Amino acid sequence: MVQNSSVVLEREGQLAHIRLARPEVLNALNTEMAEALLAACQDVASDSDVRVLLLSGEGRAFMAGGDLQDLRKDSVEAAKRILAPLQASISLLDSMQVPVVAQVHGAVAGAGLSLMMIADIVIASEDTRFSFAYSDIATSCDGGASWALPRLVGLRKSIEIAMLGEPLDPHEALKLGLLNRVVPASQLAQVTNRMVERLLTRDPFALKHLKYLLRTSLDRSLDSQLEEERDAFLQCVARPSFPVAIDRFFEARKSRREQI
Known part of the structure; x- marks a missing residue:
């Protein structure tokens, strides 16, 4: 402290x-x-x-x-x-x-x-x-x-x-x-x-990019924002943790269905 x-x-x-x-x-x-x-x-x-x-x-x-x-x-x-x-x-x-x-x-x-x-x-x-x-x-x-x-x-x-x-x-x-x-x-x-x-x-790398994209969006045109989104998304999916997160998502969805 x-x-x-x-x-x-x-x-x-x-x-x-x-x-x-x-x-x-x-x-x-x-x-x-x-x-x-x-x-x-x-x-x-x-x-x-x-x-x-x-x-x-x-x-x-x-x-x-x-x-x-x-x-x-x-x-x-x-x-x-x-x-x-x-x-x-x-x-x-x-x-x-x-x-x-x-x-x-x-x-x-x-x-x-x-x-x-x-x-x-x-x-x-x-x-x-x-x-x-x-x-x-x-x-x-x-x-x-x-x-x-x-x-x-x-x-x-x-x-x-x-x-x-x-x-x-x-x-x-x-x-x-x-x-x-x-x-x-x-x-x-x-x-x-x-x-x-x-x-x-939540994944901190993804949250970092989401915060940046949302907070700066009003200062850019749509085309510029689309480019920023593309770059951020590609950085996220390039990480080894991305396919792991997808597997976790499917496992969680399967578990929810089995509980119904």
Whole structure:
């Protein structure tokens, strides 16, 4: 376990778990925490043994945005100190070659929403409340929110969410495409663990290519995407593990039929 006072990085086998750990302030992001988050992301990105990354928050919230007390004292310089490591973390999470799962609860606002949106899979408890929050404090957004939000919910709805700043409940967020699952708070950890365990059984080489193809698809033409898909598919089938996976697939299907 690698622990900073504001961020904890734990490893369990091939799972890496980054926990935001300022529960006394709902994990509000200050300079120290932004730097610790970046260090944790860099650690995970450089570890070839990691196959899934889980993000979560301690206490009553995932992250309630930036630390406004920290920002108010020395606005421009404080913002610069937070933004540089936050932006680097978001970029790393986007390009990371493993699935990133966010387990969220309580308040998810501002930078917390940005961090959640960059994850590949998001599971939320029914007590979660989402808020863009930036326009509430007379700022534009950060953490890639203006990049992720239109890709997830479309341009028109993004403008409404960003400009009006009205909170979203988890079921509305699910309908909009911000989330993958909404579960009772008592089942959040259990459902997340099942999702992580399922991802850990999938071939990491294939998942790496799938993540790359899907995350970069909106920046390419169809013809260009077809070429990227071809190259990735040929790399996958060229490996010795491919015919093994096919045999395993047929064996599993045969077993299911025999059980019927």
